[in-house]
Amino acid sequence: MKLTLHEIASVVGAKNDVTRWPDVALTGLEFDSRLISDGHLFVPLKGARDGHEFIDVAFANGCAATLSERELADDYPHILVVDCLVALQDLAAYYIDKMGIEVIAVTGSNGKTTTKDMLAQVLSSTYKTYKTQGNYNNEIGLPYTVLHMPDDTEKLVLEMGQDHLGDIALLSKIARPSVGVVTLIGEAHLEFFGGRDKIAEGKLQIADHMLAGGLLLVPDDQLALPFLPKNQEVVTFGKDIQVLDLVEHKESLDFSTSFMERAIHLPVTGKYNATNAMLAAYVAKYLGVTEEAIVTSLSGLELTRNRTEWKKAANGADILSDVYNANPTAMRLILETFSAIPANEGGRKIVVLADMKELGETKDQLHAGMIDSLDPAVLDQVFLYGPDIKPLFDLAADKFPDGEVIHFDKSDEVDELDKLINLLLNTLQPADQILLKGSNSMNLATVVEALEEGHA
Numbered sequence: 001m002k003l004t005l006h007e008i009a010s011v012v013g014a015k016n017d018v019t020r021w022p023d024v025a026l027t028g029l030e031f032d033s034r035l036i037s038d039g040h041l042f043v044p045l046k047g048a049r050d051g052h053e054f055i056d057v058a059f060a061n062g063c064a065a066t067l068s069e070r071e072l073a074d075d076y077p078h079i080l081v082v083d084c085l086v087a088l089q090d091l092a093a094y095y096i097d098k099m100g101i102e103v104i105a106v107t108g109s110n111g112k113t114t115t116k117d118m119l120a121q122v123l124s125s126t127y128k129t130y131k132t133q134g135n136y137n138n139e140i141g142l143p144y145t146v147l148h149m150p151d152d153t154e155k156l157v158l159e160m161g162q163d164h165l166g167d168i169a170l171l172s173k174i175a176r177p178s179v180g181v182v183t184l185i186g187e188a189h190l191e192f193f194g195g196r197d198k199i200a201e202g203k204l205q206i207a208d209h210m211l212a213g214g215l216l217l218v219p220d221d222q223l224a225l226p227f228l229p230k231n232q233e234v235v236t237f238g239k240d241i242q243v244l245d246l247v248e249h250k251e252s253l254d255f256s257t258s259f260m261e262r263a264i265h266l267p268v269t270g271k272y273n274a275t276n277a278m279l280a281a282y283v284a285k286y287l288g289v290t291e292e293a294i295v296t297s298l299s300g301l302e303l304t305r306n307r308t309e310w311k312k313a314a315n316g317a318d319i320l321s322d323v324y325n326a327n328p329t330a331m332r333l334i335l336e337t338f339s340a341i342p343a344n345e346g347g348r349k350i351v352v353l354a355d356m357k358e359l360g361e362t363k364d365q366l367h368a369g370m371i372d373s374l375d376p377a378v379l380d381q382v383f384l385y386g387p388d389i390k391p392l393f394d395l396a397a398d399k400f401p402d403g404e405v406i407h408f409d410k411s412d413e414v415d416e417l418d419k420l421i422n423l424l425l426n427t428l429q430p431a432d433q434i435l436l437k438g439s440n441s442m443n444l445a446t447v448v449e450a451l452e453e454g455h456a
């Protein structure tokens with residue numbers, strides 16, 4: 001990140017006089033105080049807890065300055081703003097402009113992560129390319145991504161997620177893309193959004209703040225029609241451009257496209273991945289990547305694992321898996337998301353939560369705080385795993401019917417992970433939905449695998 005303290009203060013409209021502190025270069029920014037190191041800007045956001053409570057920690061970790069919604073002591077260089085999140089977003093918009101970055105935005109119900117990964121890989125053959133990491137695709141994650149791109153970035157591939165109508169419009173306003181891709185207008189019951197037409201309206205907001213004269217790729221879907229922009233070149237895939245001669249192999253795909261001489265070999269399966277790769281290829285070609293480079297990079301494709309993903313258990317139960325990292329905000333958000341999804345007919349809702357690691361001295365309170373997001377009217381069973389999450393067990397056992405909350409231990413002497421796995425294998429019914437969330441080191445990935453395979 002190439003920004004100075006005084007520059008940031010001016011961009012976000014600081015309400016205090018920051019010239020009392022020298023105009024130092026800030027080398028990065030974080031909203032998780034654990035990640036702050038020398039020269040960083042701290043951004044206190046309101047998550048499960050208010051980030052302002054962690055400003056002391058941030059300075060102890062070496063931060064050079066912080067945004068803040070309240071006055072702080074003079075020895076804490078700070079930029080006083082009305083709303084730290086809005087300031088973060090304003091800063092990201094300014095940074096894209098300042099660095100002269102071309103932005104490609106990808107949204108859609110399914111396949112947006114894959115398409116983004118494919119596109120970033122193909123563009124990397126020719127340009128310095130940076131992309132959204134993990135699930136950093138919302139009103140916090142997107143500006144964070146922007147402000148974390150390497151200084152020499154030329155193309156930025158941003159994933160845009162939507163939880164509510166209006167989300168994508170905001171993200172488009174921050175990023176001002178010159179290319180937009182809508183991969184799919186999903187199914188209403190999967191999106192919990194109020195109808196497929198609402199989903200279409202939301203996704204097409206990607207074009208609201210695109211630079212005029214850009215390229216917009218949309219699926220061949222009636223519902224998109226009312227929302228198509230006038231000032232963009234609109235290409236409808238499945239109609240204007242197509243996957244041709246698709247051959248599915250055991251571990252790969254071969255196909256050609258209506259717009260390229262060369263055929264594409266893709267080392268992944270799934271018909272929809274041919275479509276995703278076609279979208280990546282079309283955008284790359286539009287941005288000046290040669291067909292040869294496109295074909296070569298797609299043939300060496302490596303897809304990153306999705307952080308949050310829906311999977312199917314061997315018996316058909318729905319698994320919402322988010323097992324690679326955990327902080328209190330992310331755990332709370334996924335609990336709320338999972339709880340809001342209607343249960344399958346005759347199916348139960350089950351939650352498996354494991355320790356969030358490296359939370360420091362207040363770990364007991366931070367785990368216990370999740371109790372507010374565990375609703376016995378919605379959730380049927382709660383399984384907790386690990387020593388740190390024990391404080392939540394005591395509260396949850398009081399709140400839920402007898403026997404519906406179980407704790408599994410993990411220490412140097414005992415590890416009850418197998419016990420947890422076996423219990424789940426024996427009790428999970430085909431119509432059930434199950435959420436798993438915890439720090440990577442708690443190995444919940446093993447549980448997900450066992451459920452997918454149907455045996456330990």
Ligand code: IGM
Pocket residue numbers: 031032033034045046047048049050051054057135136137138140141142144327328329330331333358359360361362363366
């Ligand atoms: O859901 S998120 O992970 N998100 C990131 C952006 O992209 C989309 C997903 C997320 C969001 Cl949306 C917002 C916030 Cl504020 C995560 C956070 C977040 O990092 N929250 C964190 C905390 C809360 N609440 S990180 C963190 C806490 C670490 N902190 C505890 C509270 C460690 C700590 C413990 C004890 C101390 O004394 C000092 C620090």
